[in-house]
Amino acid sequence: MLSSGAAPIDPAALHALAAAFPTARVVEGYGLTEATCVVASTPLLPGAPDKPGSVGLPLFDTTVEIRPADGSPTALKPHEVGELWIHGPQIAAGYLNQPQATAGQFTEGWLRTGDLGYLDQDGFLYLSGRAKDMLIYKGYNIYPRELEDILHDHPQLAAAAVIGRPDPATGQEPVAFVVPRAGATPDPDQVMAYVAERVLPYKKIRDIRIVDALPTSAAGKILKTELRARLDTRGDGQDAAGRTEG
DSSP, X not given: OEEEOSSOOOHHHHHHHHHHOTTSOEEEEEOOGGGTSOSEEOOOSXXXXXXXXXXXXXXXXXXXXXXXXXXXSOOOOTTOOEEEEEESTTOOOOOTTOHHHHHHHEETTEEEEEEEEEEOTTOOEEEEEEGGGOEEETTEXXXXXXHHHHHHTSTTEEEEEEEEEEETTTEEEEXXXXXXXXXXXXXXXXXXXXXXXXXXXXXXXXXXXXXXXXXXXXXXXXXXXXXXXXXXXXXXSOOTTOOOOO
C-alpha cells in the first residue's frame, strides 16, 4: 500500500506511482487537525472500489455533508460543489482559550472545515480546494486544484500552484507559479496555451511565474499566502510576462 496525505496528490503523480508499483494499492486520504487527523480514506480491502481523484469514503461513524458556502445547513446533492462539514467522534471540541475562533468553525458537534468539494452518488469524497483559495472571475467560480492538476501533467513542469490576482475589471484572474523540471525551460505562453486547450475560456491562466521552488510548510503544504505576498509586493524579480525569478 502507498499512502498519500497532508496535501492533494496530482493525477500525474498517482499514475507514476501506479506504474512504478503495479501490485500496490495507492491510497489517498483526507483529514485535518481539528478532526484528529483522518476523516476519509480510500477503502483498503482487496477488490474494494477505487476512484482516482477521490480521497475515499468517510471513516466509520463519520458523517460528511456538503453545504452551500454561505454556511446554511441544507446539504447539497451529489456532484454539487460546496463546503465540507464533518460530524463524528474524532471532532475536537474547539480551540483552547479561543472562543471566537471556536464559534466560527464548531457548531453543535459539526466542524466547518473551510474545504470545498463534493460527494458522488456512491458517497466518495472529492476535494476542489480551500474556500479561501477559490477565485471568482466575472462571476464564475474557479477552483485552483483543477488548473494545478493540468499544470502537473505538463511535461516540462515539476510543480505548480495557482492563486488569484485581484483585477478591477474581472474580480480575480488565475496566476500560476510553476517549477520547471530539471533541464527544462518552459515557455510561459506555451504553458498558458496548454491549459487553455483543456479548460473553458474563463478558467484560462492569465500569467505564469517561473520559480525555483514553491514555499511549503513543514508538513509539505504549499504556502499560498506567501505566493500572494509576492504578487502584492511585486518583489519577485519577475515581470508580468512570466520571466524567471532571480
